[in-house]
Amino acid sequence: MMRLQSIPEKAFEVAGSVVGFSGSVFIALQIRAELASTATSISPVFILGFLLNYTFWILYGIRFRRVAVWLVNAVAAVFQAGLLVLVLIKTGSVSGISVWCRGP
Numbered sequence: 001m002m003r004l005q006s007i008p009e010k011a012f013e014v015a016g017s018v019v020g021f022s023g024s025v026f027i028a029l030q031i032r033a034e035l036a037s038t039a040t041s042i043s044p045v046f047i048l049g050f051l052l053n054y055t056f057w058i059l060y061g062i063r064f065r066r067v068a069v070w071l072v073n074a075v076a077a078v079f080q081a082g083l084l085v086l087v088l089i090k091t092g093s094v095s096g097i098s099v100w101c102r103g104p
Contacts, residue, residue: 013068020072027079031086040090047084054080 034040054077061070088094 013066016068017072020068021075024072024076024079027076027083031079031083034083034086034090038090040087042083042087044084044087044091044093047080047087051077051080051084 030042034042054073057073058070058077061067061073085094
């Protein structure tokens with residue numbers, strides 16, 4: 001435990017930001033895969049669970065003034081919300097927009 005305490009706080013902020021943003025890259029890749037396919041195998045409830053998790057960490061980061069926490073989770077939440085909308089459209093849960101997703 002003493003080794004961790006010897007690492008500067010700023011180093012953890014930078015490392016946390018890098019790891020956090022890399023998580024957003026994976027969500028973006030999933031969005032790309034969803035756009036390339038006609039069906040989805042992802043549950044909207046699963047996506048919503050992660051969206052709620054990201055929302056909590058945004059609030060936590062704001063409360064404790066940790067930019068690395070709220071910023072990376074805000075980016076992830078935006079991507080996750082986009083993924084949720086895309087999956088809802090594909091499953092027909094948002095029928096009014098489903099025509100837009102499928103095209104002519």
